Amino acid sequence: MTTNPRVRDWTEAELDVPGELREVVRAPAAVLSAVGDVVDPTSPDVVRLAADLVATMRVSPGCVGLAAPQVGVGAKVFCVDVSEHPKTREHHGTFVLCNAEVVSGSRNEKAREGCMSVPDFTGDVKRPSRIVVRGQLPGTGEEVELEAEAFEARALQHEIDHCDGLLFLDRAAGAHAVYARKTYL
Numbered sequence: 377m378t379t380n381p382r383v384r385d386w387t388e389a390e391l392d393v394p395g396e397l398r399e400v401v402r403a404p405a406a407v408l409s410a411v412g413d414v415v416d417p418t419s420p421d422v423v424r425l426a427a428d429l430v431a432t433m434r435v436s437p438g439c440v441g442l443a444a445p446q447v448g449v450g451a452k453v454f455c456v457d458v459s460e461h462p463k464t465r466e467h468h469g470t471f472v473l474c475n476a477e478v479v480s481g482s483r484n485e486k487a488r489e490g491c492m493s494v495p496d497f498t499g500d501v502k503r504p505s506r507i508v509v510r511g512q513l514p515g516t517g518e519e520v521e522l523e524a525e526a527f528e529a530r531a532l533q534h535e536i537d538h539c540d541g542l543l544f545l546d547r548a549a550g551a552h553a554v555y556a557r558k559t560y561l
């Protein structure tokens with residue numbers, strides 16, 4: 377796998393607006409099951425939203441990604457940062473993508489997922505462990521394509537799902553694949 381240097385070197389400093397903390401909504405909030413709107417990545421509202429998502433992710437222990445619907449905004453925008461996670465191998469650090477989609481995926485793997493919007497449960501979800509994702513960077517609106525694998529690939533798919541109105545619970549194999557959370561980070 378090769379990391380995309382443009383995405384890897386991106387930081388929220390590029391947005392040039394201070395991120396503010398937003399409240400994270402929990403299931404069954406309707407916004408979490410709605411398909412998010414396609415956004416203009418250059419609009420000031422989207423740039424502010426991108427900064428707020430990163431700021432809110434940063435103050436949330438163990439949080440490796442946050443999508444706009446989780447802060448009550450029905451839009452296709454999310455941030456990811458798996459760099460601090462022990463399961464991480466190669467990664468792109470912190471970045472935000474707008475209007476992202478999975479272009480291709482391979483090598484299905486099952487793993488446990490959690491979500492700030494579903495705080496009482498975790499679940500086993502099968503997803504491709506190598507993917508190609510395409511999206512746009514907030515601010516400049518540049519189109520970027522990146523390869524991701526392992527934990528970063530999983531985090532990206534989890535966040536893209538949020539933008540499409542899906543929770544990991546919708547992807548779990550059934551009630552037997554959902555577990556009450558015993559420990560809180």
Ligand SMILES: [Zn+2]
Pocket residue numbers: 490491492493534538
């Ligand atoms: Zn989530």
